Amino acid sequence: MIKAVLVLNTEGKPRLAKFYQFQSVEKQHEAIRNVFSVLCCRPEHVSNFVDAESFFGPDSRLVYKHFATLYFMFIFDSSENELAMLDLIQVFVETLDKCFRNVCELDIVFNYSKMHTILDEIILGGQVLETSSNEVMKAIEEISRLESASNAINLVPKSVSGWRSR
Amino acid sequence: MSIEDNGGLRVLAINILGRFLSNCDNNIRFISFSFITLMVATWIGQNQKIRLMVVEINLRGDGAERLRERGRAKAPE
Helix, strand or coil: CEEEEEEEECCCCEEEEEECCCCCHHHHHHHHHHHHHHHCCCCCCCCCEEECHHHHCCCCEEEEEEECCEEEEEEECCCCCHHHHHHHHHHHHHHHHHHHCCCCHHHHHHCHHHHHHHHHHHEECCEECCCCHHHHHHHHHHHHHHHHCCCHHHHHHHHHHHHHHC | CCCCCCHHHHHHHHHHHHHHHCCCCHHHHHHHHHHHHHHHHHHHCCCCCCCCCCCCCCCCCHHHHHHHHHCCCCCCC
16 A cells, blocks of 8 residues: 655655545654655665655655656555555656656646646555556546536536446 | 475575676665565575575665664575
8 A cells, every 4th residue: 555655856845745544734744854854865876765664654665766856755565566666656757747748847836736637547545556657648638638628518428428438 | 475385486586586686776686685585584494495696786775774684694505
């Protein structure tokens, strides 16, 4: 089970914070600060796996990847594999890159709802739903097509036909 | 780890993990070294005779810490 997904920039400002286990808001902020204080002074040549028991309770591990000005990190328990989580970060970043065309931190700041939609297509309730970047892109395009349908009468047949064709 | 099987699959698993251990990526080396120490601790307790060739790797960061945590895993004869 994945416990949390965090995206921080190199100054420690959270750009995405999604927790799949309940924690109070104070604990969430404290966890984000602790995670950043560990990651910012971590050298590049060590492995990307951190023991996260001091932030997220027992049986927690953290996998992070550093892209440009952002840290992408997943916190999970022992039922997930570290290398699989590392690959899932890559899938997530590739999907963002396809969606925004040369994604940078500014795209993430101004399109946070689309980033949440992409993350919900990949992970839901702490479980991994989809590991293919193309399938996620198809779903995102369908969702954006439904959103752009301004006529309320056209919305219902499209959603019904979309549901039947799946 | 919990699969009860003959020694053939275990030798194959150790060989595959050894090949991962010689990878140049730090993440893959860390995972394979963790599994090898776990296998050594599990299978030596079952009086299994395993000849384990651990290549000399430059232990830095997490590898050294994990090795210290679990104690020196020596290759059995």
